[in-house]
Amino acid sequence: MKIIIVSDTHMPKKAKKLPSVLMRELNGCDLIIHAGDWQTIDVYHEFKTFAPVEGVYGNTDSEEICGLFRESLLLEIKGYKIGVVHGHGQGKTTEKRSIAAFGNERVDCIIFGHSHIPVNKDESGLTLFNPGSPTDKRRQPQYSFGIMEIEDKMHLRHIFYDSKV
Template identity: 55%
Template sequence: MKIVVISDTHLPKRKKGLPPRLIEELKNTDLILHAGDWQTLDVYRELQSYGRVEGVYGNVDDQEIKAMFPYKKIVEILGYKIGITHGHGKGKTTEQRAIETFKGEEVDCIIFGHSHIPVIRYERDILIFNPGSPTDKRRQKLFSFGVISLSDKIMAEHIIFNEGQQ
């Protein structure tokens, strides 16, 4: 099973639409996970045209998005429990806040956003994953999003690209 993971799209504030490199992956995915800062529901609607979408709200999302999505969510897929949160809040690092959000809960993976910094690492047996941003790279050299593959194990990778890259 292939899952496209995105966060911090900030559309249409940062870009006019989803980049071609992301759309290429969306055409061949089983599930789309969004870790918040959609900016508008138009992003959700566009993503729905490619497949099932699950997500959470971020700190810049309005009441309409907050009414549709929770602060945190656990999605169970093929026996794996994937926790999703944006990671915003006070104190500690974004990554620490995301991990603490699921403290005491059994998850195989924690997906978060907010920092726009791609992260892929393990803490104990839990995959810690931030896809970065496909539309607002901030201080990063390139744009990014993630792909998670589920089979007999959970694997993740970043897709890193230049703005004009197909």
């Protein structure tokens, strides 16, 4: 199973279309997970043309997106519990807010966004994954998104690239 993970697309403000490297990976994927800050519903509709889409809203999303998605989401995929949250809020770091969003719920992985900083690390058996942003790298050296592959085990990796064209 191949899952594309994105966050912080901020379209059309930061890009008029999805980057070509992301478009290539979307072909043939089984699921798309968006961790918020879509900006407009058009992004959701474009992703839906490739695969089913799951996601949450972020702090810059339109009322339409906030009405369609929740603040956090818990998915069970091939035996893995995956939490999804944008990670915005007051106090703490984005990572700590993301972990706190799932309280005592046992999850294998938390996907979050907000900071635009790519993260892929293990914290006491919990995988924390931020795909970065495919269109707004901020102070990062490259744009990025993530790919999760689940066969016998869950494997997460980033795709990094220099141009959002």
